[in-house]
Amino acid sequence: MVTSPHALASEAGAAVLRAGGNALEAAIAIGSTIAVVYPHFCGLGGDAIWMVADRSGRRSCFLGIGQAAGEPPEFKGAIPVRGPMSMLTTACAVDSWRHAHAYSARHWGGTIPFADLLASAIRYAHDGFPVTRSQSFWLDFRKTEAGGWPGFADIFMPGGRSPAIGELFRQEHLARSLDLIARDGPRSFYEGELGARVAAGLHAAGSPLTAADLAATHTREVAPESLAYRGFELLAPPPPTQGISTLAIMGILAHFDMASLSPGGTDHIHLCVEAVKRAFLDRSGIADPDFAPQPVADWLAPDHLRDAAGSIAMDSALEWPAPLRTGDTVFFAAADAEGSCVSVLQSTYFDWGSGTVVGDTGILWQNRGAAFSLDPTHPNAFQPGKRPFYTLNPGLGLREGRPALLYGTQGADGQPQTLSMILSRHIDFGQEPAKALAGPRFLLGKTFSDSRDSLKLERDAGQDVFAGLEARGHAIAPIEAQSPLAGLAGLISIDGHGTMRGAHDPRGDGVALSADAPPQD
Numbered sequence: 136m137v138t139s140p141h142a143l144a145s146e147a148g149a150a151v152l153r154a155g156g157n158a159l160e161a162a163i164a165i166g167s168t169i170a171v172v173y174p175h176f177c178g179l180g181g182d183a184i185w186m187v188a189d190r191s192g193r194r195s196c197f198l199g200i201g202q203a204a205g206e207p208p209e210f211k212g213a214i215p216v217r218g219p220m221s222m223l224t225t226a227c228a229v230d231s232w233r234h235a236h237a238y239s240a241r242h243w244g245g246t247i248p249f250a251d252l253l254a255s256a257i258r259y260a261h262d263g264f265p266v267t268r269s270q271s272f273w274l275d276f277r278k279t280e281a282g283g284w285p286g287f288a289d290i291f292m293p294g295g296r297s298p299a300i301g302e303l304f305r306q307e308h309l310a311r312s313l314d315l316i317a318r319d320g321p322r323s324f325y326e327g328e329l330g331a332r333v334a335a336g337l338h339a340a341g342s343p344l345t346a347a348d349l350a351a352t353h354t355r356e357v358a359p360e361s362l363a364y365r366g367f368e369l370l371a372p373p374p375p376t377q378g379i380s381t382l383a384i385m386g387i388l389a390h391f392d393m394a395s396l397s398p399g400g401t402d403h404i405h406l407c408v409e410a411v412k413r414a415f416l417d418r419s420g421i422a423d424p425d426f427a428p429q430p431v432a433d434w435l436a437p438d439h440l441r442d443a444a445g446s447i448a449m450d451s452a453l454e455w456p457a458p459l460r461t462g463d464t465v466f467f468a469a470a471d472a473e474g475s476c477v478s479v480l481q482s483t484y485f486d487w488g489s490g491t492v493v494g495d496t497g498i499l500w501q502n503r504g505a506a507f508s509l510d511p512t513h514p515n516a517f518q519p520g521k522r523p524f525y526t527l528n529p530g531l532g533l534r535e536g537r538p539a540l541l542y543g544t545q546g547a548d549g550q551p552q553t554l555s556m557i558l559s560r561h562i563d564f565g566q567e568p569a570k571a572l573a574g575p576r577f578l579l580g581k582t583f584s585d586s587r588d589s590l591k592l593e594r595d596a597g598q599d600v601f602a603g604l605e606a607r608g609h610a611i612a613p614i615e616a617q618s619p620l621a622g623l624a625g626l627i628s629i630d631g632h633g634t635m636r637g638a639h640d641p642r643g644d645g646v647a648l649s650a651d652a653p654p655q656d
């Protein structure tokens with residue numbers, strides 16, 4: 136089974152599974168395809184984080200995170216969130232595909248050539264695909280500023296207009312870049328013919344990134360962090376990601392009898408929100424462990440989580456002054472017939488990343504460098520070669536040592552928040568994936584349309600819940616039911632017999648597909 140935010144990407148992965156490929160090979164096909172058909176949330180100019188596990192007990196994490204430019208630029212005030220000076224880190228998504236492919240061959244008997252896994256992506260870049268409502272929404276949302284982004288309008292607003300939902304959209308320059316990767320291999324993005332064009336385009340745009348920075352970009356394979364939760368072992372990527380924040384939230388919730396509550400009721404949402412607040416108190420210390428100490432064992436210590444749980448009052452909310460950030464990404468996952476599983480998040484940070492297209496490559500570069508701080512005393516302060524604090528945290532749950540849950544969501548700071556609701560709905564309340572994903576959710580913090588750090592809550596939570604939360608001191612800001620602001624999540628559940636059930640969020644364009652299902656158009 137596969138799940139992703141776009142039916143064409145899900146079908147690309149399902150087709151690989153039908154052809155006898157494994158979960159990693161399917162995920163590469165999904166990741167490359169989604170980089171084409173969801174250009175507003177991810178692409179070749181971004182990063183990716185992978186969680187991998189199989190029935191043998193092998194588990195791993197691939198951190199496909201680009202590092203900061205080797206030559207520090209001169210900043211004038213704050214780091215820009217768009218434009219060339221937000222292009223401070225290299226892009227590691229393509230190299231993460233390479234690493235995943237090598238791992239597949241080494242550990243899972245993968246045999247499908249890398250170029251073959253890019254076939255769907257290349258086809259949709261060359262021949263086009265129908266514009267989704269998500270792409271249309273985010274293009275319309277940014278249309279007043281996007282006209283000034285370097286090289287952006289020529290590709291994404293051809294003829295000076297935004298393509299309509301369902302209109303065929305082609306990316307010929309991106310197609311040529313994908314052709315070169317298929318011909319010369321994924322490292323050509325960093326060191327080959329394509330790499331030279333990328334470096335030239337970055338320089339011409341005014342980014343501080345160089346050819347040497349590209350060549351130094353490699354995926355790191357590391358051990359996941361883990362935490363026990365009601366019969367599951369939940370795995371998350373380590374720093375510089377916020378994976379430990381998701382684990383901490385669940386570790387705090389483990390001290391409450393969640394199953395006795397009403398799913399989506401006042402107590403359920405209140406406990407999740409308050410657990411988020413306590414876990415996020417430690418989150419400001421998360422940074423690149425090569426540059427700043429990361430006391431993960433202390434942050435996830437049982438006593439620490441127990442004390443955090445004990446500080447939660449059921450009748451009142453903790454005042455929350457901490458500023459939160461926005462951002463977007465895509466989640467996809469794949470599980471094969473051997474029980475090998477992959478959970479991935481791929482991103483260019485903000486919608487449309489830096490807004491800057493790199494030369495004639497068709498590649499939209501990420502703005503992940505905007506996540507750095509210019510305060511030299513901050514753990515996440517900008518330094519050459521450093522990786523920024525990272526919101527991406529795909530999850531993977533084991534039961535008795537075997538993969539049993541694949542989960543993740545779009546949403547920057549909202550990712551751990553959304554996951555707390557989904558995991559509690561599925562694990563504590565026994566809801567099937569589709570129901571767990573459809574239930575009302577919250578977002579504590581800013582959104583693109585509301586800069587207040589209020590508690591955004593979907594309207595279908597019900598008036599009783601709104602009133603109950605407000606009575607406890609939560610500053611509620613209603614958002615529409617099934618709002619994309621509450622995250623675009625995916626979930627695959629595998630029971631003890633190997634039966635898979637999966638879904639993708641009804642708030643987006645995604646779908647889960649079984650490899651047994653007929654091919655989708």
